[in-house]
Amino acid sequence: MRSAVLALLIAGLAAPALANEGKLDYDHQEKWSAALDRAQSPIDIVTASATPASGDEPQALEFRLSDDVDKVEDNGHAVQVDTHAAQAQIRGRHFSLAQFHFHAQSEHTIDGRHYPLEGHFVFKAQDGRLAVVGVMFQEGAANAAAQTIIDDLAAHAATARDIDIEALMPKKHEYYHYLGSLTTPPLTENVEWYVLAAPVTMSKDQLGAFLARYPHNNRKIQPLNGRPVIHSAG
């Protein structure tokens, strides 16, 4: 009897985190594992506890758009746009946009508050370093760029269209920066996060279109474990 229980336990431990390929089981996140798990994302950003950015280094996030095609896809756990249509100078270093995707509700919280949707703009440096810019979306005026994504997704658009990425970002680049991780397996650490303080609006219907596809693809808040959160006025 005891060995049967043990066998069940082992079977339970060995159960894969991925229920089937491309799908993430957000209801059994405890089965996800990271090689390192002391500096994970997302986190709750406590604005009153954030450290002002040092004046000794460049702080700005600057985005430069270039002409390239964008491909909207449903990757099995999020709505994602594969694109190289933007370059960024992030604190003085050059990055290229690799893709962006959306989580509902927001993965990060700001002073404990979730937004209905969070966009992750995944930038990669030439040396492979990842910097993810997080953008919060709230209900308000309709967003033309969001509508392009929704339309392409509904149409299973084979041909790519230009998406106005700037329209998916706030004008003001005030941010909270910390070192964290990918929020989906393999949960790799040493990812630079820049969560923008100013939210961007989408209409109720537009938010609904994203939530209809993935109403719950947000990882739970992870412990800060003493990491500094840096605030830059942008």
Ligand SMILES: [Zn+2]
């Ligand atoms: Zn993400």
